[in-house]
Amino acid sequence: NAGVTQTPKFRVLKTGQSMTLLCAQDMNHEYMYWYRQDPGMGLRLIHYSVGEGTTAKGEVPDGYNVSRLKKQNFLLGLESAAPSQTSVYFCASSSWTGRATNEKLFFGSGTQLSVL
Amino acid sequence: AQSVAQPEDQVNVAEGNPLTVKCTYSVSGNPYLFWYVQYPNRGLQFLLKYITGDNLVKGSYGFEAEFNKSQTSFHLKKPSALVSDSALYFCAVRLPGLPYSSASKIIFGSGTRLSIRP
Numbered sequence: 001n002a003g004v005t006q007t008p009k010f011r012v013l014k015t016g017q018s019m020t021l022l023c024a025q026d027m028n029h030e031y032m033y034w035y036r037q038d039p040g041m042g043l044r045l046i047h048y049s050v051g052e053g054t055t056a057k058g059e060v061p062d063g064y065n066v067s068r069l070k071k072q073n074f075l076l077g078l079e080s081a082a083p084s085q086t087s088v089y090f091c092a093s094s095s096w097t098g099r100a101t102n103e104k105l106f107f108g109s110g111t112q113l114s115v116l
Numbered sequence: 117a118q119s120v121a122q123p124e125d126q127v128n129v130a131e132g133n134p135l136t137v138k139c140t141y142s143v144s145g146n147p148y149l150f151w152y153v154q155y156p157n158r159g160l161q162f163l164l165k166y167i168t169g170d171n172l173v174k175g176s177y178g179f180e181a182e183f184n185k186s187q188t189s190f191h192l193k194k195p196s197a198l199v200s201d202s203a204l205y206f207c208a209v210r211l212p213g214l215p216y217s218s219a220s221k222i223i224f225g226s227g228t229r230l231s232i233r234p
Contacts, residue, residue: 002141004159015176033222040125040226041205041226042122042159042206042224042225042226043224043227044224045222045223045224046220048221050220056221059223085212090159090160091158092159094222096210103148103150103152103165103167103210104162104165105152105160105162105163105208105222107152107159107160108159108162109158109159110157110158110159
């Protein structure tokens with residue numbers, strides 16, 4: 001039962017470096033999300049996708065890009081990392097198919113990113 | 117702006133006592149409401165949800181939540197707290213929107229740390 005898998009689990013970057021976080025789900029979900037978690041701020045939505053080939057901006061999209069080329073994968077990219085992007089990143093997928101009874105988010109275990 | 121608020125950063129309760137974790141929302145229309153729990157160094161786990169119908173919904177681990185439309189609240193409750201309930205709790209709302217539309221997002225509150233003392 002893999003569910004939602006995030007890689008890597010930890011990463012340290014220098015300011016200006018780039019990296020890509022990978023999220024993979026094996027539940028055939030249409031919806032996928034990237035959140036960042038910061039102390040006292042809860043989870044803030046970065047970008048999300050409502051299906052293969054689609055992406056949309058969330059609450060805090062600046063400095064990030066995403067791609068959903070395959071239904072099972074949702075990639076989050078940082079082109080030029082900044083210390084303000086130090087955070088814990090969570091990917092989630094949703095079982096929603098339009099029926100409210102199906103609605104539930106499944107989360108990955110998170111990526112701890114530090115930008116020096 | 118549409119939002120979810122958790123007014124308490126921390127709630128402290130003695131084991132065996134009832135607990136309440138508060139959540140209020142400001143969303144137009146009829147949103148779906150959720151509670152999630154996060155244990156240390158883990159991702160979030162689903163606890164329960166309110167979609168429509170009975171205002172009291174029951175979820176995992178003996179938790180329940182009461183939806184109050186007039187007060188736009190969705191408080192999490194448990195009749196008798198356990199030390200193992202100590203964790204970070206998040207209220208969340210799916211904004212109203214059609215399936216597969218970009219208007220349909222899920223936003224979270226800032227979280228409440230629940231601490232149960234023996």
